[in-house]
Amino acid sequence: MIEFRNVRKLYPQGTRQIAALDGVSLKIDRGGFTCLTGPSGSGKSTFLHLAGGLDLPTSGEVLLEGTATSSRNDDDLTLLRRRRLGFVFQFFNLIPSLSVAENVALPLLLEGGRPADVEGRVAPLLERVGLAARRASAPDELSGGEMQRVAVARALVADPAIVLADEPTGNLDSATGRGILELLHAVAREDGRTVVVVTHDPSAARFADRLVRLRDGRVESDGTP
């Protein structure tokens, strides 16, 4: 499903090139809950961005569903993100001018879905994340946990095969964060989706089927927690 083959990603910093990822090779199969951990600057977020087609590797290959991202043009990658991937970000990244329901529906609106079809997908998801009653609220009226649950619902609305979450509990208290991790775990277990979570949170390991540890842009360990 997701495969990294000797991937390097370099970023310019002044006159130098910094290797955010330095020869990472990794394969994540369908289904399951994979946790990616590591200290700050270890390349976790970079890994997720490359896995989601939000960026391209400097060298090596990132394969999504068997095809290298480098060989896809921007439209292909974009459509892949829209239809096959779901993203959950640390800072929620909700659109402030849209309501909860509209934020959740966003990928379907981009697809040009009919309002009845869109509503048919959004309503059950809002129920699932416990926010049906807040569907008309604006993001700034929600708590951090509520916002993150909206983000999870948005990540699921297009029925993706893969959900990528970048520090989903990073801005939440421990209890709320646990709730989000339980939700993501349910997504992996009940829906059979592939969930990859990048996190500092040690409690996330409890939910993981697989724990990958990065350090200085390389895989330090890879196994069951």
Place this chain on the structure above:
Amino acid sequence: MRRLLRLFSWRHARRHPLRTVLGAASVALGVALFVSAAVANSTVLRAFEETGERLGGRAKLQVTFASGTGVDEAALPRIEALPGAIAAPVLHRSTTLSDLKEGPVLVFGIDFWKDRQLRLYDFKIPSAELPAFIATALRPDGIVVTRRFAGRHGLSPGSSLVLDTPRGRAKLTVTGILESEGPAQVFGGNFMVMGLPTAQALFTKPGIVDRIDVAPPEGLDPDAAGARIAAALGPAYSVQPLLRRSAVLDDALSRVRALVVVSVVALVVGLFIIYNSVSISVVERLRDIAILRSLGALRRQVLGLVLLEWTALGFLGSASGLAAGYGLARLLVTASARSANSLTLAIDVREVVLTLPVAAGSLAVGTMVALFAALVPALEAMRTPPAGLLGASIESSRAAPRQLRSFLVGMIFIVAASALVLGFYLRLPPYGGLAATVFIFVGVALVLPQLTVWAARLARPALRRVFRIEGYLAADNIGKFPRRTALTTIALGGALSMMVASASFLASLRRSADAWMAEAFPFDLSINGTDLTTQLYSPARFPDALADEIRTVVGVASVYTVAVHHQPFRDNEIMLLAVDLDGLFKMHRERGITDRMKAIDDPGLREAMLAGRDIIVSENFMHRYGTPPGSQVEFQTVEGPRTFRVARAVEDYSWPAGMVVMERAVYRKLWRDDLVAYIDIRLAPGSTPAEVRSRVAETLKGNYTAFLYSPDELRGIAAAALDQAFQLSNVQVLIAVIIGFLGILNTLLISVLRRTREIGLLRAVGATRGQIRRTVMIESFLMAAVGGAIGILAGVAGAAFPLRLHTLQVTGYWIPLSIPWSWIGAAAGAAIAIGYLASLLPARRASRLNVLDAIAYE
């Protein structure tokens, strides 16, 4: 796409109304300036044609002497010999009715039975009674007025009316009322008709009319008919289309056309503002764009969204600008028509017309400007991968980007455009020089970002020393966003440069005209037949003999007379001043010959002028027609063509198409015209102007309507006329300055927004609200100061070079440069005021940010 537009663009606009309005307002203002000038130009031209058609009726041609002074009625039978041609003699004058405090009115002296074949006169009289009515109405003391004029002044058949004429004040009787048809529709009803013999007795002499109007035979082209009539009449006559534009009209129109140029510059300035607003808007919404892209929005979906947004804003701005421009056009048209009618009534503006091409063109231009301004930053945002966009919101640590490529391109622009202006200006087509100036403006806009980076770097230590950390942060922020800063300062600079250039040009013109009048007028009082405060060029005339009467008034030491004639010359109309040279120079010597007059106080020259060999021309005449001293010019006179030698060229601002001075006796003989326009008086020692004024008024009372002016009063009238002429360009400049102000305000608001986190961190580590406010204000002052400096330098340079050269090309006037120090001070003051005012709201917002919210802001 409609849904995305509604969810993103409309919601965002509602949440940030000020920013949305600022962007649209810039487009609106630029379009308003453009529309006002375009509408005024087309309205004045159209009004001229319509007025001519209403006055001309079926007539398409006019016949005059080739000299331009009327035509003799003897030519009539030869014109009528062309089968099917209809011809009618006309004497037409603009005059005043000082008793009614009305004027100017257009008076037609006609042969009714010929004229009615050309023009429609509706007296509401049955046809059978018409001959008897006309015999009465057009009797020697009769005059027919329009229904509207009669209604305004409570006149009816039998009422008295006093008309100001060269023969004196003529008491006439209203003998008929003309309904609003044909020529009676013009000038709000200020149109009157009298019999031709009556008009000739009052304004000229028997046998002479101003022109013979001709309707060509049915089916014959007017040009062909004109050629046949000209062949039949011979070279002593001129056959022209009826709708011929005068030099005064052309001058009024050229000023309106110049405003089009000003508005183009303002639109370019507006373009920079919009580009700035749009690029800031796009960057401000990078996070939204990043989220959309990460969720699967295609590049073209996002690009389309941004472009559609700004197309809509551009269209709305353009529509607002169209409405505002129409309102401004009405002011422009009134001023232009007044100016064009200053010699003779030629333009009756009844409605200000916004034509479909102008409306559609303005909407298109404004919308395209906004679209173009949005395209570049939007494409830039699309080039960055979504992951890059997600990380792009925090930029407080970003180093200043390099702008070297744009700097080099800008330098090429400046050097090339400068070479063009300096080397080839006089060979460029009209407005070519001004176009080159716009290129210099664009070049400066391209070099300014890199200059900003360098300047900010250099200024940081000094600003830190003077303003402490606040100055350092302000300079740092300016240097971090050089393109944004540069565009803002150049927009303000452009606006202020227009202000300074316009003021400099006006000051130069006033100073030159004032100095000229101070030296050229040796008299203490001048008698005119018209109130010059309402009509700058007096059409009124006095008989020659009146000067002799004035000489006998106690307190008058000497008198000389000046005749004024508008002479056709090379498709133009020049002003011919026929001066009693002996009287003039006697008066100059009595006063003390000035340096300016010394150059022409030459007995040999005077002798040649008295003999009719030499003339003196104005410098603008020399430049316009290429007639330096020594060259020969030919004028058509009543006595036939006559050649004169140009003896001297002198500085003179009497007439935009050029002025010629000749000896009055020569003019009287060759043009057979013994009327004078001005009688100039020198006071005897011991007499006061007030005493002599009242004695002269007493002498003229009841016989002539006359207005007496001292040289100081004439200078005041000229200055007021210049001020009025520039009033509307000042409105345009003011609008451009407002655009500059909006630019700085917009930039600062966005700057505060984008530095929210940085500001939060500063507050968290101990910066006070006052320090934050001061940082924003210093940034604003720096931008305004640079904008002001650019504006002042560019304004003076613009006045010194392209404006003066353009004036030389178009009018022949070479105006010595005058630095308008008071206006430079005003521009500097405006820059400071703008810097202060534009900073108030952003500084307040910055200082009131909640520290915790600001730190958490992404």
